[in-house]
Amino acid sequence: xxxxxxxxxxxxxxLGALLRRDLRLALRQGSDTAxxxxxxxxxxxxxxxxxxxxxxxxxAVGAGILWVAALLAALLSLDRLFxxxxxxxxxxxxxAAPAALTLLVLAKCLAHWLTTGLPLVVLSPLLALLxxxxxxxxxxxxxxxxLGTPVLTLIGAIGAALVLGARRGGVLLSLLILPLYIxxxxxxxxxxxxxxxxQGFRAQLLLLGAFLLAALALxxxxxxxxxxxxxx
Amino acid sequence: xxxxxRLECRxxxxxxxxxxxxxxxxxxxxxxxxxxxxxxxxxxxxxxLRLLAGLGRPAAGGIAWNGASVADDPDAHRRRFLFLGHxxxxxxxxxxxxNLAFWAALHGAAAAGIAPALARFALTAQARLPARFLSQGxxxxxALARFAAIPARLWLLDEPTTGLDEANVATLETLVAEHCAAGGLxxxxxxxxxxxxxxxxxxxxxxxxxxxxxxxxxxxxxx
Numbered sequence: 093x094x095x096x097x098x099x100x101x102x103x104x105x106x107l108g109a110l111l112r113r114d115l116r117l118a119l120r121q122g123s124d125t126a127x128x129x130x131x132x133x134x135x136x137x138x139x140x141x142x143x144x145x146x147x148x149x150x151x152a153v154g155a156g157i158l159w160v161a162a163l164l165a166a167l168l169s170l171d172r173l174f175x176x177x178x179x180x181x182x183x184x185x186x187x188a189a190p191a192a193l194t195l196l197v198l199a200k201c202l203a204h205w206l207t208t209g210l211p212l213v214v215l216s217p218l219l220a221l222l223x224x225x226x227x228x229x230x231x232x233x234x235x236x237x238x239l240g241t242p243v244l245t246l247i248g249a250i251g252a253a254l255v256l257g258a259r260r261g262g263v264l265l266s267l268l269i270l271p272l273y274i275x276x277x278x279x280x281x282x283x284x285x286x287x288x289x290x291q292g293f294r295a296q297l298l299l300l301g302a303f304l305l306a307a308l309a310l311x312x313x314x315x316x317x318x319x320x321x322x323x324x
Numbered sequence: 325x326x327x328x329x330r331l332e333c334r335x336x337x338x339x340x341x342x343x344x345x346x347x348x349x350x351x352x353x354x355x356x357x358x359x360x361x362x363x364x365x366x367x368x369x370x371x372x373l374r375l376l377a378g379l380g381r382p383a384a385g386g387i388a389w390n391g392a393s394v395a396d397d398p399d400a401h402r403r404r405f406l407f408l409g410h411x412x413x414x415x416x417x418x419x420x421x422x423n424l425a426f427w428a429a430l431h432g433a434a435a436a437g438i439a440p441a442l443a444r445f446a447l448t449a450q451a452r453l454p455a456r457f458l459s460q461g462x463x464x465x466x467a468l469a470r471f472a473a474i475p476a477r478l479w480l481l482d483e484p485t486t487g488l489d490e491a492n493v494a495t496l497e498t499l500v501a502e503h504c505a506a507g508g509l510x511x512x513x514x515x516x517x518x519x520x521x522x523x524x525x526x527x528x529x530x531x532x533x534x535x536x537x538x539x540x541x542x543x544x545x546x547x
Binding site for chain 2: 106108109110112113116117120121180181182184185186187188189190191192323324
């Protein structure tokens with residue numbers, strides 16, 4: 093058997109295999125997606141009680157509420173991203189596999205986004221309705237979340253890898269990651285507010301797209317380095 | 325398998341936290357040989373296997389494959405070996421077959437090898453059963469079935485016999501013997517008197533008692 097033969101099938105196949113496995117696990121357990129969505133709905137529906145149920149007030153702060161709630165909901169599931177694999181020894185197997193670790197991290201991020209980020213995007217228009225968000229703002233909200241939520245997952249993957257093995261990793265993860273979410277939050281909310289007042293929101297979306305491309309290129313690599321560190 | 329394959333460790337030292345687990349560890353292993361790693365708890369058997377699997381860097385010394393340092397090209401090294409730590413890495417929500425199929429796909433091994441590998445460790449009847457219904461011994465067998473399903477030149481096994489009954493220990497011995505007969509290499513840590521081909525043994529000393537004075541462990545084979 094040649095080294096090369098194993099290599100070629102191992103790299104691409106590894107990414108697909110891990111993606112399929114994570115999606116299958118998420119589907120069978122189901123609890124992570126349900127928790128994240130329930131959290132999102134509850135946090136958003138708390139605000140009318142806090143700031144008052146006047147339609148004008150809610151419309152003014154709606155974009156911010158939706159984005160902050162989506163961000164916190166994504167964060168809620170991120171500390172489990174590598175934790176389960178770390179605890180049952182799977183991570184050692186992934187690190188020792190011939191597939192490129194960067195691609196494996198990318199596969200895990202993709203699975204995480206498909207099972208938490210994407211459902212958040214789908215649910216957000218319904219909650220926007222609850223918050224009386226002006227009609228022209230909907231495209232900006234959805235497009236912004238489509239571009240922004242994968243960034244949340246990718247940046248979060250770095251944090252999740254860094255806090256592996258730490259006690260109270262979830263709290264540590266929030267402290268580490270939330271400040272890094274600020275640019276995404278600013279331009280995500282910016283796009284919705286611009287659209288609500290009838291302005292163009294192309295610039296904000298382009299910036300979110302740029303964040304996504306940068307995160308796609310850098311985050312899996314950095315998370316992979318952190319994972320190797322965690323295994324030592 | 326290449327009959328000239330050779331794994332060589334020279335003057336390896338391993339730090340775990342601030343503690344020196346072993347130092348001055350040297351051994352060589354040729355194609356067709358299996359090394360039995362023994363020693364009391366805490367003597368560094370797992371640490372040595374993790375070093376060989378690239379999950380950590382030696383504090384001193386080096387590991388070489390056919391004369392070339394594995395640290396220079398870790399990607400090439402990962403394509404050579406298959407590693408199983410003391411954890412089974414079995415996902416309870418996947419079926420027995422899906423668990424093995426995942427590892428086979430990750431290593432780019434043929435799917436055709438999965439059913440025979442399960443049969444080898446008498447797991448055919450449980451193939452469609454979620455792994456959370458498996459007993460501890462069955463989980464271990466499922467983890468070991470990877471070695472029957474995925475071709476690799478070097479096998480690294482950390483206490484593979486934990487939880488296995490006698491029949492399956494014999495299966496494992498046969499599997500390692502076949503692997504070595506085909507020109508493979510294996511490093512196996514164990515507390516049992518496993519029958520391994522090549523007969524090489526490496527006994528690691530308890531670092532607390534040995535005070536690390538004798539540089540080479542007593543049973544180390546000359547390179």
